[in-house]
Amino acid sequence: MDYIMSLKKGIFLASLALPMSTIAADIALQANQIGYPAQAVKQAMICNSLVSEYSIVDAKSGTVVYKDSLPKAKSWRASGDNVTWADFTKFSIPGEYKLKIGTKESEPFKVQKDGHVYDELLTQTMKGFYFWRCSTPIESKFAKFKGVDYSRKAGHPDDKVTVYTNVKGTKVQRNAQGGWYDAGDYGKYTVNAAITLHTLLTAYQLNSKYFDNLDLNIPESGNHTADILDECMYELKWMLTMQDEADGSVYNKVTTLQFPDMIMPADDRKERFLIGKTADCAYDFAATMALASRVYKGNTDYPDFSDKALAAAKKAYEWAASQRHYVMFQNPSDCNTGSYASSEMKDEQFWAASELLISTGDAKYASILKFSQYFTVPFWGDVSTLGLISLMHNENALQGKVDIKLVEKKFKELADDLLSMYNESVGRVPMREYFWGSNGQVANSGMVLAMACKRLNSEKYLSAAQYCLDYILGANATGYCFVTGFGTKTPLNIHDRRSVADGISTPIPGYLVGGPSLDQTSDCGNSSYPTVKYPAKAYLDMSCSYSTNEIALNWNAPLVSLISQIVNAYK
Numbered sequence: 001m002d003y004i005m006s007l008k009k010g011i012f013l014a015s016l017a018l019p020m021s022t023i024a025a026d027i028a029l030q031a032n033q034i035g036y037p038a039q040a041v042k043q044a045m046i047c048n049s050l051v052s053e054y055s056i057v058d059a060k061s062g063t064v065v066y067k068d069s070l071p072k073a074k075s076w077r078a079s080g081d082n083v084t085w086a087d088f089t090k091f092s093i094p095g096e097y098k099l100k101i102g103t104k105e106s107e108p109f110k111v112q113k114d115g116h117v118y119d120e121l122l123t124q125t126m127k128g129f130y131f132w133r134c135s136t137p138i139e140s141k142f143a144k145f146k147g148v149d150y151s152r153k154a155g156h157p158d159d160k161v162t163v164y165t166n167v168k169g170t171k172v173q174r175n176a177q178g179g180w181y182d183a184g185d186y187g188k189y190t191v192n193a194a195i196t197l198h199t200l201l202t203a204y205q206l207n208s209k210y211f212d213n214l215d216l217n218i219p220e221s222g223n224h225t226a227d228i229l230d231e232c233m234y235e236l237k238w239m240l241t242m243q244d245e246a247d248g249s250v251y252n253k254v255t256t257l258q259f260p261d262m263i264m265p266a267d268d269r270k271e272r273f274l275i276g277k278t279a280d281c282a283y284d285f286a287a288t289m290a291l292a293s294r295v296y297k298g299n300t301d302y303p304d305f306s307d308k309a310l311a312a313a314k315k316a317y318e319w320a321a322s323q324r325h326y327v328m329f330q331n332p333s334d335c336n337t338g339s340y341a342s343s344e345m346k347d348e349q350f351w352a353a354s355e356l357l358i359s360t361g362d363a364k365y366a367s368i369l370k371f372s373q374y375f376t377v378p379f380w381g382d383v384s385t386l387g388l389i390s391l392m393h394n395e396n397a398l399q400g401k402v403d404i405k406l407v408e409k410k411f412k413e414l415a416d417d418l419l420s421m422y423n424e425s426v427g428r429v430p431m432r433e434y435f436w437g438s439n440g441q442v443a444n445s446g447m448v449l450a451m452a453c454k455r456l457n458s459e460k461y462l463s464a465a466q467y468c469l470d471y472i473l474g475a476n477a478t479g480y481c482f483v484t485g486f487g488t489k490t491p492l493n494i495h496d497r498r499s500v501a502d503g504i505s506t507p508i509p510g511y512l513v514g515g516p517s518l519d520q521t522s523d524c525g526n527s528s529y530p531t532v533k534y535p536a537k538a539y540l541d542m543s544c545s546y547s548t549n550e551i552a553l554n555w556n557a558p559l560v561s562l563i564s565q566i567v568n569a570y571k
Contacts (some may be wrong), residue, residue: 028081029054029099033474033487035110035117037570038092041463042111045427045475046070047081054086059096059108066091076426078434078536079477083426094294107474107481107488115567118469121486123216124510128556129200129231130218131498131508132180134158134188134238134265142217145485145509146346153503155265156186156272160253162519164273164332168464174274176254179238180337183552184496186268187255189465190242191236191340191380192554194284198351198386199378199447199557201295204228205393206451207564227300228560233302236292239285240312248315250285252276252329255337262500262543270354278329281340282320284383290355291390310359317352320345340380346373347384354387359400366401370428375414377444379437380554385414385448392455408456415452415461418445422464427536429471430464434535436547439515440555441480442468447558462569469562477536478516483559484551485509495550500543511551512559515539520547562564 031044046054048071056066073084085445086099094113099106110117114386124145131138134156142435143151160173168344179188180196204211215221220230237323242251251274260268293310296302329341342348349368357365375385388411395404430445431438446468453461467475474489475483481487484494484507491513492506516539521529524544539548 027101027104028479029086029101029104029106030475030477030479031099031106031109032470033107033109033481033489034121035096035469036466037113037115037117037566038111038113039570040089040092040466040566042088043428043467043470043475044086044088044099044106045439045477046073046084046086046099046101047477048080049073049082049084051101053101056088056091056097056102057100057105059098064100065093065095065097068075071339074426076477076536078429078534080425080534080537081477085428107479109474115570118563118567120486121473121510122560122567123214123485124325124485125483125512125556125563126200126214126228126231126510126560127216127218128508128510128551129180129235130216131510132553133234134179134181134186135177136216139219148504148506150382150502150504150508152264152498153266154501155268156521158188158254159270162271162273164275166332166334174241176238176241176251176274178234178241180235180553181265182242184494184546184550185255185337186265186497187253187337188238188279189253189338189340190239190250190341191252191284192552193239193387194288195378195380195383196557197232197235197239198383199554199561200228200232200388201291202389202393203557203561203564204232205295206454206561207568209410210564210568220301221235223301225299229295229299230301232292233296233305236288236305236309239288240308242274243285243312243316243367248282248312248317248319249277250282250316251317252278252281252340253494255335257332257335257337259337260497262497264498264501267501273335275332275335276329278327278342278345279320279323280326280342280345280348281329282316282520283345283352286316286320287348287352287355287383289316290352294359313352313359317356320349320352342381347382350384351387351390354391358390358397360398361399361401363401366398369402371406371410375410376537377414377418377441377448378558379441379444385411387412389451411448412452412456415448415456418449419452419461419464419510422449422467427477428467429476429536430468434516434518434519434538436519437514437552437555438517439472439512440552440558442471442515442561443512443555444498446562447565450562450569453569454565465562466566469566472559477534478539480539480541482513482515484511484513491541491549493541493549495543495546512555513549513551514555515548517548523547 449465
C-alpha cells in the first residue's frame with residue numbers, strides 16, 4: 001500500500017451541527033445507488049434544499065409513487081452543506097426509483113423485498129480477492145463482468161524471494177509464492193493479510209449457510225468447500241511461507257525495494273525481498289492461524305491444514321512472547337514500500353491470546369487477557385477488538401476461563417459509541433474524523449453494528465449498520481457509490497496498477513476505494529481536491545490520488561462482512 005496509515009485525533013467532530021450555512025450550493029439528492037431491502041430503514045441525504053417536500057418517482061416513467069415531507073435542514077461542518085434526510089421507510093413497493101425535488105433527481109435505486117438486492121454486489125466484492133491473486137494467471141473464464149474481460153498474465157512467481165540483509169555478499173532465497181496483492185501496488189503484507197482473513201473467516205462463521213451457496217466462479221468452485229474459504233486458503237497458504245520454521249518468527253512483507261511503476265504484474269520483474277520480523281507481526285500471524293485452524297478443521301479439501309496452522313500459530317506466539325523489548329518495524333534505508341508499523345504490541349498479543357485460548361483451551365492464554373483498554377473499531381493498527389469478537393462468538397470454548405458477560409459489555413460499549421455518533425451526527429456517519437481509508441472505517445463500523453444487532457438482540461443497531469452500507473453506496477456528501485463497477489456515479493480512475501495499465505476503460509469491479517480524506521492532498525500535484533476544507537468531500541477520482549482512491553484488502557473484507565450480515569438480517 002502506498003502509505004503508512006495514521007490516526008490524527010481531533011481534526012474535527014463529524015457530529016457537530018452549526019447554524020444554517022449561507023453558502024450558495026446546488027441541491028443534491030444522494031441515495032444508495034444499489035437499493036434498499038423493503039423491510040429496511042430507507043434514507044437518503046438531501047443537501048441544500050429550500051423546499052420541505054420530496055417525491056419518489058418511477059425510474060422509467062417518472063410517475064410519482066410516494067411523497068413525504070423533509071425535516072428542517074442543519075449545517076454539517078464536515079461537508080459545508082445544509083443537510084436533511086428523506087426517510088421513506090414506509091415505502092416498500094418493489095421497483096426501481098429516483099428521489100425528486102423540483103427538476104433535481106437522485107441516481108436510480110431499487111427497492112426489493114429482501115436483502116438479496118445486494119447479492120451481485122457481495123459476489124463481486126468477494127470476487128475482488130481472486131483478481132488480487134499473485135503468482136497465477138487470472139483466467140478469462142473467471143474474469144468477466146458485464147461483458148468485459150479482466151483476465152491477465154501471471155505476475156511475480158515469488159518462488160525465489162531474496163531475504164533482505166545488510167550483510168554484503170550473502171544471498172538467501174525462500175519460496176513466498178501465492179497470496180493476494182495488498183492494495184493498488186504489488187506488495188504482500190502479513191499484518192494486513194491477518195485482519196483481512198479474520199474479517200472474512202468470521203463473516204463465513206456468522207453466515208455459513210449463505211456463503212456455502214455463494215458461487216464466486218473461481219478455479220476451486222465445485223469442490224466441497226465454500227468458495228469464500230477456497231479464496232481465503234489461497235492467502236493462508238502464502239502466509240505460512242512467511243514463517244521462519246527455525247524459530248517461529250514471521251516476515252513482515254514481500255515487496256520490491258521501491259514501488260513499481262503503473263505496469264501490469266507480469267511486467268514488474270524487479271527483485272523482490274522478504275523484509276523484517278517483529279513481535280506484532282508474529283502475533284497477528286498466530287491469531288490468524290489459530291482462527292483458521294478451527295474454520296478448516298475436518299475440511300476434506302485441505303485435510304492437513306488445520307493441524308499445521310495451529311502448530312504454526314503456537315510457534316509464532318512463543319517467538320513473539322520471547323521478544324522482551326518491543327521493536328517497531330522500520331523500512332531499510334533503501335526501501336520505501338509500505339510498513340504497517342505498529343506503535344506497540346498489546347493489541348496484537350490480546351488478539352493472538354484470544355484465538356489460541358479458543359483453539360486450545362490452555363489457561364495460559366487466558367491470563368494474558370486484560371479488558372481495561374479501550375476497544376476501537378478494528379483496523380490493522382489496533383486489532384484488540386478482533387479478539388473481543390472471536391471471544392464473543394466462541395463462548396462455549398472458553399470453559400469459564402473468561403467472563404463472557406464482560407466481553408459482551410466491552411463490545412456493547414463500542415457498538416453504543418458508534419450508535420451515538422450515528423444518531424448525533426448531522427451527516428449520520430459513525431465516525432469522528434475522515435482519515436486515510438475512511439470508507440474502510442465506515443465498513444468496519446457497519447460490521448460491528450450489524451454484529452451488535454444480532455448478538456445483543458437489539459434492532460436499534462440495524463438502521464445504523466444499514467446506513468453505513470447506504471453511505472458507501474452513494475448516500476454521502478460526494479454522491480459517489482464507492483465500489484467500482486456499481487452504481488451510476490462510480491469511481492473510474494482508481495489508484496490500482498492493474499486497472500491503470502490493462503488498457504480497459506473501466507477498473508476491475510468490486511473494489512471499495514479509500515474515500516474522503518485530508519491526510520494527503522498533494523498526491524496529485526497541482527490538482528486541487530474538491531472543497532478541500534470540507535473533509536466529507538475531500539475525494540478525487542483520479543489514479544494519482546492514492547490517499548482517497550486506492551483500494552486495499554482490509555477495506556474490501558469488512559464490506560463483504562457488512563453486506564452479508566445485512567442480507568442475513570432481511571431474509
